[in-house]
Amino acid sequence: MDALVAAYESEEDDKPRTEVEKNGHQGPLLAEMRANSDQREAKRMKMMLPFDTRSSFPASSGRADITAAGFMPVAPLPPISSGIVQRNQQVRPAALPFPSGRYVSKRERAAAAALADSTACPIPSATARPPPDHVHNFAGVKNILTSELPHHIRKKLENIDPHAADFNRLPKGLVCQLEGHIKGINAARWSPTHASLLASAGMDNLARIWNVWNASDQQMVQQLSSHTAAVKDIQWSTDGKHLLSCGFDKVARLTDVEYGSEIKVFADENVMNVVRFHPLEDGSFLAGGGKGTIKLWDIRSGKPVKEYSKSLGQILDLDFNKDGKRFVSTSDIAKRNASDRAIIVWDYNKQIALSNQVYLEAYTCPSVRYHPFEETFIAQSNASYIAIFSGRPPYKMNRYKRFEGHEVSANRIHCNFSPDGAFVVTGSADGSTYYYSFRSSKLLRNFQSHQQVCTDVSFHPVLPSVVVSCGWDGRICVYE
Numbered sequence: 001m002d003a004l005v006a007a008y009e010s011e012e013d014d015k016p017r018t019e020v021e022k023n024g025h026q027g028p029l030l031a032e033m034r035a036n037s038d039q040r041e042a043k044r045m046k047m048m049l050p051f052d053t054r055s056s057f058p059a060s061s062g063r064a065d066i067t068a069a070g071f072m073p074v075a076p077l078p079p080i081s082s083g084i085v086q087r088n089q090q091v092r093p094a095a096l097p098f099p100s101g102r103y104v105s106k107r108e109r110a111a112a113a114a115l116a117d118s119t120a121c122p123i124p125s126a127t128a129r130p131p132p133d134h135v136h137n138f139a140g141v142k143n144i145l146t147s148e149l150p151h152h153i154r155k156k157l158e159n160i161d162p163h164a165a166d167f168n169r170l171p172k173g174l175v176c177q178l179e180g181h182i183k184g185i186n187a188a189r190w191s192p193t194h195a196s197l198l199a200s201a202g203m204d205n206l207a208r209i210w211n212v213w214n215a216s217d218q219q220m221v222q223q224l225s226s227h228t229a230a231v232k233d234i235q236w237s238t239d240g241k242h243l244l245s246c247g248f249d250k251v252a253r254l255t256d257v258e259y260g261s262e263i264k265v266f267a268d269e270n271v272m273n274v275v276r277f278h279p280l281e282d283g284s285f286l287a288g289g290g291k292g293t294i295k296l297w298d299i300r301s302g303k304p305v306k307e308y309s310k311s312l313g314q315i316l317d318l319d320f321n322k323d324g325k326r327f328v329s330t331s332d333i334a335k336r337n338a339s340d341r342a343i344i345v346w347d348y349n350k351q352i353a354l355s356n357q358v359y360l361e362a363y364t365c366p367s368v369r370y371h372p373f374e375e376t377f378i379a380q381s382n383a384s385y386i387a388i389f390s391g392r393p394p395y396k397m398n399r400y401k402r403f404e405g406h407e408v409s410a411n412r413i414h415c416n417f418s419p420d421g422a423f424v425v426t427g428s429a430d431g432s433t434y435y436y437s438f439r440s441s442k443l444l445r446n447f448q449s450h451q452q453v454c455t456d457v458s459f460h461p462v463l464p465s466v467v468v469s470c471g472w473d474g475r476i477c478v479y480e
Helices: 002-014 019-023 027-047 051-056 106-119 151-158
Strands: 135-137 174-179 185-190 197-202 207-211 220-224 231-236 242-247 251-256 262-267 272-277 284-289 293-298 303-309 315-320 326-331 343-347 352-355 367-370 376-381 385-390 397-404 415-417 423-426 432-437 443-448 454-459 467-471 475-479
Touching (some): 185 454, 197 242, 242 272, 284 315, 326 367, 432 454
Antiparallel strands (some): 135 220, 185 197, 197 207, 231 242, 242 251, 315 326, 343 352, 376 385, 423 432, 432 443, 454 467, 467 475
16 A cells, blocks of 8 residues: 555656645645545546446545556456347447556546447447338348358258269259249349348339248348339349349439448439449449449449440440459440440440440340459340350450340340359240350250249359249249
């Protein structure tokens, strides 16, 4: 105790003295003021503690008594299950690192408290962040980002054989149907990080999130009804935590997948037909509009920062190459002498068209996709075939190989690559899905999937033999 008092007096001696202390007057008044200050400090320090530990805090008003324990006791952290903090839990600041037996000045305590507050990570509770009115959470799923996979899917993930024969890497039949949209579906997209989640965009003004491997009455986990017109396209962010949707209401909406809350709204003067996240820059995305404009939007500011324009018709599809330095666009060629602008390759940074003499036939191309590894891309043609183009200048079309057998008939039908680039899959106007070999362009398999036009088909990003399709009949079909 003597050492503690000596340290206190030494610190007081180092402080600059006021005029009252120098003159030696009002000594009792100054002592009373210090005592009141010590009491207020003790009360403040006590209120900073958890409720169940306040009784152990010294009630004396002396500064030495306040820090006699050496540091502030705090309650232990709440239990964490499966490495994820639950929504109704809150992480408290750790104990302040004050060694026992040393006086801690007010300045040190304030600095340590500020540091603890800045490093604490409070988790929003369910009452603090309720789902918005336009989001409907369905029973049976507490956290869609932590849902478990069924045993047979986990077994597939563990036993993926990259050297399996082609027919063993293609789906063999229908395993489930997802029903909920009352009108046609324009797009269905697998989550890039969560193997069971799927997002869909419908003509009924709704975007939905599905847990494919749940029981049939619990597959629809969220319904996003913030759009006021048909939803044309939907995309997952690279981390799988956000969804970007666009539609006829002339806005793109960024949504938090877990909470269903709308993070940002990007309003434009034209209809948005397609959106694409940049593969390497998380804070930006491209959007193609109905008046032939392509805009690069900054997510933080919510405003367009670049515009790519070349007297185009309405933009139908966009896709980036693997390094994000170039992208390709397809547009409607309803205007006269516009066939040379049906497909354009753009330089992402310089905002210039690298080539517009890519596809010279008088047909619109509603879909375009880059190969996941090679410098090549494919485009769906309204002439009912998929053309192959070089990904290097001058971006010539391969006139000796194409994928034929399905029907497009002026519908917006998407085509896609498999994750390894070995297969090409497409929908068809007859409601079927068609699977082609990329190397030989041979038709390998087809399924009668829908009663009306099949608008979109895509492979699962991890499971090679799982495919999803959607169509105008309002159904989503999953094949395995």
